[in-house]
Amino acid sequence: MRVITRFYVKELDTAIGRMAVVTSDKGLAHVTFGAVNKVNLTARLMRFGLKPEWYDLKEDESLLVCDQLTEYLNGERQDFDVPIDLIGTPFQKKVWSALRTIGYGETKSYKDIAEMIGAPKAVRAVGGANNQNPLPIVIPCHRVIGSNGAMVGYGGGLPTKERLLALESKMKIS
Structure with missing residues (x-):
């Protein structure tokens, strides 16, 4: 049985190019260079018993991780303190x-x-x-x-x- 899980996607422009962050209700779940490949990511998540439902974050919603990634890439941050939802073996x-x-x-x-x-x-x-x-x-x-x-x-x-x-x-x- 697969657990339906909501994932939220936000793309951002950074000092090293386009990136995307994917969060769940538990925290940061995925970071990509470039756009998210939802087909590949869905297949990966399904191997761990999850059935993702995809949602875009609205432009007016601020993600702490986006701010922290930008700060890191601008040389203003050394550590990340965002909740994470680590999915792996x-x-x-x-x-x-x-x-x-x-x-x-x-x-x-x-x-x-x-x-x-x-x-x-x-x-x-x-x-x-x-x-x-x-x-x-x-x-x-x-x-x-x-x-x-x-x-x-x-x-x-x-x-x-x-x-x-x-x-x-x-x-x-x-």
């Missing part, structure tokens, strides 16, 4: 929780994350969970790099990852 949630401990302006490797969650041989699985992160920037998967220090994969593209890391390096408050 227990392993993914464990990885995403570890990602949230990576400080602003810092980086960790996939191997570091695997060790943090007590699964040192699960480096590839950590990479897969990182790739499925539904809340890029808010859950800072851009702070994960290769063991050799190389920039590797990012859903928003490597130039975006490099830009986010450069922003954090420049704006880090010690």
Whole structure:
């Protein structure tokens, strides 16, 4: 049985281009670079027993997360304090929780994350969970790099990852 869940979509223009946020009644559920692909997102949510109903947020409704994303991308914010509705497997949630401990302006490797969650041989699985992160920037998967220090994969593209890391390096408050 699938649980009918309301999801609300808002697109916004940011310093790194068009983004979209998706919230549920529980909190922020998804952030995308560009527009939301509702077909793909519906399929993902249905794998977790949810049947999404889609709604657009009206222009006059303010979303705290939109404000916080804008502040972050303008170098005015380092942390997010919005409620989140994290939808994923227990392993993914464990990885995403570890990602949230990576400080602003810092980086960790996939191997570091695997060790943090007590699964040192699960480096590839950590990479897969990182790739499925539904809340890029808010859950800072851009702070994960290769063991050799190389920039590797990012859903928003490597130039975006490099830009986010450069922003954090420049704006880090010690």
